[in-house]
Amino acid sequence: MSARDEILSAVRANLPKLDKPLPWVPMFDDSAPVSLLAAFRESLLAMGGDFLDVPPGEDPLQAIRQRLAKAKVVCSATSEVTGNRPLSRVRVPQDLADVDIGVVRAAFAVAETGSICLTDGGLGVNALGYLSQHLIALLDPADIVPNLHHAYKRPEFEQGHYATFHTGPSATADIEGVLIHGAQGVRSLTVVPVPRPADYAQRVQPPSTRT
Amino acid sequence: MSDTHAPVQAAGRMLHPELAAASDESEVKNGRRLDHAEGTSHPIRPSSAPEPQPRGARIRGNHRISQSEAANRFIAAPQHEKMHDERLWDLRQKRDRVMHRIPEWEELRSLASAIKEHTLTHLDEYLDRFEANARTNGIHVHWARDGAEHNRIVHDILLDHGAASLIKSKSMLTEECGFRDYMASVGIKVIETDLGERIQQLDNEDPSHVVVPAVHKLRTDVAQVFAKTLGTDAGNSNVHYLAEAQREATRPLILEADAGMTGANFVVAETGTFVVCTNEGNADLSANVPKLHIASIGIEKIIPRLEHLAVFVRLLSRSALGSPMTQYTSHFRGPRAGGEMHVVLVDNGRSKRLGMEEFWTSLKCIRCGACMNTCPVYRRSGGLSYGATYSGPIGLIIDPTFNRHKYSALPFSSTLNGSCTNVCPVKINIHEQIAAWRKVMAEHHELPLIKKSAMKAAGALLARPTLYRAAIASADVALNVLPHFVIYNRLNAWGKHREVPHAPRQTFHAWYRNNRGTP
Numbered sequence: 001m002s003a004r005d006e007i008l009s010a011v012r013a014n015l016p017k018l019d020k021p022l023p024w025v026p027m028f029d030d031s032a033p034v035s036l037l038a039a040f041r042e043s044l045l046a047m048g049g050d051f052l053d054v055p056p057g058e059d060p061l062q063a064i065r066q067r068l069a070k071a072k073v074v075c076s077a078t079s080e081v082t083g084n085r086p087l088s089r090v091r092v093p094q095d096l097a098d099v100d101i102g103v104v105r106a107a108f109a110v111a112e113t114g115s116i117c118l119t120d121g122g123l124g125v126n127a128l129g130y131l132s133q134h135l136i137a138l139l140d141p142a143d144i145v146p147n148l149h150h151a152y153k154r155p156e157f158e159q160g161h162y163a164t165f166h167t168g169p170s171a172t173a174d175i176e177g178v179l180i181h182g183a184q185g186v187r188s189l190t191v192v193p194v195p196r197p198a199d200y201a202q203r204v205q206p207p208s209t210r211t
Numbered sequence: 212m213s214d215t216h217a218p219v220q221a222a223g224r225m226l227h228p229e230l231a232a233a234s235d236e237s238e239v240k241n242g243r244r245l246d247h248a249e250g251t252s253h254p255i256r257p258s259s260a261p262e263p264q265p266r267g268a269r270i271r272g273n274h275r276i277s278q279s280e281a282a283n284r285f286i287a288a289p290q291h292e293k294m295h296d297e298r299l300w301d302l303r304q305k306r307d308r309v310m311h312r313i314p315e316w317e318e319l320r321s322l323a324s325a326i327k328e329h330t331l332t333h334l335d336e337y338l339d340r341f342e343a344n345a346r347t348n349g350i351h352v353h354w355a356r357d358g359a360e361h362n363r364i365v366h367d368i369l370l371d372h373g374a375a376s377l378i379k380s381k382s383m384l385t386e387e388c389g390f391r392d393y394m395a396s397v398g399i400k401v402i403e404t405d406l407g408e409r410i411q412q413l414d415n416e417d418p419s420h421v422v423v424p425a426v427h428k429l430r431t432d433v434a435q436v437f438a439k440t441l442g443t444d445a446g447n448s449n450v451h452y453l454a455e456a457q458r459e460a461t462r463p464l465i466l467e468a469d470a471g472m473t474g475a476n477f478v479v480a481e482t483g484t485f486v487v488c489t490n491e492g493n494a495d496l497s498a499n500v501p502k503l504h505i506a507s508i509g510i511e512k513i514i515p516r517l518e519h520l521a522v523f524v525r526l527l528s529r530s531a532l533g534s535p536m537t538q539y540t541s542h543f544r545g546p547r548a549g550g551e552m553h554v555v556l557v558d559n560g561r562s563k564r565l566g567m568e569e570f571w572t573s574l575k576c577i578r579c580g581a582c583m584n585t586c587p588v589y590r591r592s593g594g595l596s597y598g599a600t601y602s603g604p605i606g607l608i609i610d611p612t613f614n615r616h617k618y619s620a621l622p623f624s625s626t627l628n629g630s631c632t633n634v635c636p637v638k639i640n641i642h643e644q645i646a647a648w649r650k651v652m653a654e655h656h657e658l659p660l661i662k663k664s665a666m667k668a669a670g671a672l673l674a675r676p677t678l679y680r681a682a683i684a685s686a687d688v689a690l691n692v693l694p695h696f697v698i699y700n701r702l703n704a705w706g707k708h709r710e711v712p713h714a715p716r717q718t719f720h721a722w723y724r725n726n727r728g729t730p
Contacts, residue, residue: 004342004354007510007558011335014566020328025518028315043535047247048238093500094466112525113536126499126547130492148525152517158482161348161545162499167536170492171248174407174423176430177298178450179237179250183406184458184465185492185539 025149032146036111037193040144043114047168048181050190060194064136068101071134076103077124078138079197093127102132105200106139106191107156112147113167116191117154120162129166130185137166138194221253226300227293232256236450247534248490249423251301257290261431265291267416267595273617275659276599278624282592285427295427296591299584302423305533306581306634313529319522324638326519327575331565337480337513338556344483348545351553358388361557365390365472365505366397368553372503374469376400380487380494381408382474383421383578384509386600387559387613402464404493406457413440419594419602422531422580427593471497475508476577477523481516484544485554488527488537495541505553506543511561511574523577526636531579564612569647573608575637582631582641588624597621604631608644611651619657622648 001009033039041051054060061080068074074083075096081103090096104123106116116137123129145151156163170185181187221231232254238245246252265288268281286292310316330337342352353368355361361384369377377399379385391412394401403412407424411417414436418424425433430448438445443456473494475485485506487494498504514520528537546552565571583589583603594602599610599618607625610618622645631641652658717725 002354003356003360006356007354007556007562008335008338010558010562011338011510011565014562014571015334016332016565016568016571018328018332020325020332022329022515023322023325025322025522026315026318031314045241045243046245047534047536047538048240048245050240097462097466115536115540120547126495130496130499148521149518152521157484157517157542157544161547162541162543164495164539164541165536166539168247168538171250171490171538172406172454173237173248173250174405174410174425175428175433175450175453176294177237177249177251177255177301179245179248180451180454181238182458183454183491183493184404184461184496 027147027149029146029150033111036144036146037141039111039146040109040114043111044168044191045114047114048171048179048189049114049168050188052190052192054193060192064103064192067136068103071100073099074101074103075099075128075132077122077128078103078105079199080138080194081136087124087128090125093125093131096125096127096131099128099132101134101136102128102186103136103138104129105196106137106143107163108143108145108151108154109139109191110146110148110151110165111144113165115151115165115167116189117151117156118164118166119156120160123162126162129164130170132186133182134188134190135166135169135186136190136192139191140196141193142195224304225253225255225297227297229258230255230293230297246305248538249302249532249534251298252305252533253301255294255297255301257294257429257431259290261429262288262290264288264428264432265593267419267593268598270598273614275620275657276597276617278592278596278598278621281596281598282588282624285593285596286591291427291429291593292591294429295593298423298426299590302532303581303584303634306530306584307533309529309533309535313525319526320636320638322522323526323577323636324575326514326522327637328572330514331511331571331574334510334513334565337515338510341478341480341483341513342556344481345545345554346483348483349552350483350545351551353553353555355555355557355559357559358390358557359393361388361507361555361559362390362393364555365507366394366399368503368505369399369470372470372551374399374503376402376464376468377470377472378402378404378465378468378497378501379472380474380489380497381405381418381424382472382507383418383600384474384507384557384559385472386417388507388557390507402461402468404461404465404497405489405491406454409457409461410436413437417595417600420580420583421578421601421605427595465496465500468497468501470503470505471499471501472505472507473498475506475512476527477520478508478513479515479517479520480513482544484517484542485512486520486524487541487543488524488539490534490538492539495539498541498543499547502550503553504543504546504550505555507555507557509561510556510558511576527577527579530581530634530636560612567612570608570612570644572639573605573612573641573644575639576605576609577637578605579636581634581636585630585634587626587628587630592624597624604641604645605639608639608641608648611648615651615655616657619652619655620659622646622652623659 075085076083172183235254434448437443589603
């Protein structure tokens with residue numbers, strides 16, 4: 001018998017003979033915050049992330065450009081921000097090893113936890129979210145859901161091959177509980193409120209489903 | 212909500228106030244002190260000169276592990292013992308604080324327990340469904356009956372790709388399988404990428420905790436390990452320096468690796484997805500940099516649908532570290548363009564455990580470590596004292612399923628206070644299973660000698676109610692009047708390093724007789 005068949009038949013032979021129905025899971029959104037953006041921002045800051053507060057009337061992209069001006073290598077997977085390491089020239093993930101700042105667009109965010117969701121379609125090359133020293137994520141304030149129950153109803157988890165929640169930057173406190181950002185991945189994560197461009201949906205087809 | 216930074220105020224609710232540190236080394240951002248991930252909620256430092264690190268249980272083949280022997284050596288190193296106790300108790304307190312912010316917390320625990328029990332009682336169907344969906348998405352699915360088969364399968368995949376080096380994220384399953392030792396024996400270089408796990412690998416020691424693998428070590432221990440292996444300055448134990456040195460040393464290894472490996476925290480049958488949670492982003496580097504990604508997954512990790520995943524993700528990091536979410540929660544559904552993805556589904560005793568009437572619900576475990584953080588025995592003896600892959604309360608009920616004789620003394624390393632059961636996010640009745648394992652050990656004549664003679668005396672007493680009542684009455688008096696050395700003698704292992712409670716002036720039975728007449 002193959003290992004598969006042997007394991008499955010051992011499982012079948014040992015299944016507890018008990019009636020255990022699958023419970024229904026509520027959305028737990030009765031006390032959802034009034035301002036999803038304010039709640040998201042607060043949760044993100046508590047997880048070590050940064051949020052770029054843009055004064056009314058000012059262009060958030062201008063503030064990003066100022067920050068990028070100081071970086072040597074910038075790789076952007078967004079149409080709003082132009083870097084100097086085009087994704088089209090990245091042949092293997094290792095080509096991103098020297099990126100100072102990566103720029104991506106979040107598919108959506110979660111107020112409860114301060115998480116942003118990045119997908120393979122939005123990242124272009126998944127490793128951009130991890131090999132970059134710093135990460136900037138554009139987020140449409142209209143794309144925030146109250147909690148994880150709502151998050152898992154989103155289509156992103158059934159479309160591409162990779163979807164990930166980033167909740168602040170890479171962090172460790174493995175030595176004496178001292179909290180340090182940039183354990184292995186990005187040293188900082190900055191979320192910037194920027195509405196989505198109209199053609200966003202077409203551009204973020206996951207690479208795995210592109211023909 | 213940021214907690215107070217003032218060490219003086221923090222000291223008030225510390226187990227060991229002398230550890231309160233005047234200066235703070237943790238990240239401060241936008242004027243707030245951060246304590247997400249496994250960061251402490253207030254600054255702590257060992258209070259005196261460094262001491263050598265106590266080592267774990269003595270392991271000799273199939274001999275019975277003596278947890279209490281190793282625990283004694285841990286307690287004899289007070290700097291280590293106090294820091295360990297304090298850090299884990301702090302994680303427990305952080306857990307309580309985030310729990311109180313979720314009104315539906317108890318409902319989530321009940322849901323998590325019910326979802327797992329449903330899935331485990333239909334495990335064959337859900338495994339079948341996951342396999343079919345994963346294959347449709349382009350994942351290669353393998354099955355391994357035990358650790359040895361798992362290691363051979365992974366080795367074969369690596370050989371097929373001519374891979375000689377592998378970067379991996381932490382996985383308790385690969386610890387179960389003895390994976391690193393096997394790979395070393397066949398000449399494959401394995402590099403752990405979680406900081407704590409990397410420290411343990413470089414020190415040739417097992418992880419001591421399922422979530423914080425090097426929690427039993429002090430910065431001075433890490434400085435020594437890194438000086439020997441990474442060439443850092445042995446005299447510099449600054450935590451930021453050590454962490455940065457490790458980042459710089461590991462990065463080239465990540466970029467050059469031929470293959471990457473992760474475990475999985477959850478597997479979703481409906482979508483063929485596996486989910487990996489880390490704080491460092493190291494699993495995502497392991498999965499997304501090399502072309503080849505292999506995931507080793509225990510068959511009990513499966514849940515039916517995405518809506519169920521929400522329940523578990525909300526519970527996992529809050530229970531483990533008191534942090535609302537791990538920094539990274541990644542969902543893998545298929546290979547990257549140009550990449551290859553393999554999943555190895557591993558049994559290694561799980562199907563057998565499913566058939567154990569009293570113990571099958573231990574398969575609900577999501578490896579959060581909350582039971583370890585709250586356990587007074589674990590906090591004061593260190594995870595390595597258990598001499599097994601799983602330590603703490605969950606270890607006491609899982610380890611004997613792997614080797615009943617070798618781990619026969621472990622179920623006695625508990626006070627049966629039930630705190631583990633109270634914090635378990637999936638409601639495993641851990642302390643009841645510990646008690647049940649003691650019974651199993653007695654039935655199979657696996658009782659340690661001291662327990663045996665104590666039990667014999669207790670058995671004779673408990674069989675005769677009048678004798679029992681007389682004994683209790685005099686024992687309560689004895690607790691108050693007997694000299695210390697009688698209670699704290701060598702035969703009473705639990706008296707060591709512990710104060711006995713004040714005995715009530717009257718037994719319950721005497722009180723009842725006086726107040727309610729003759730029963």
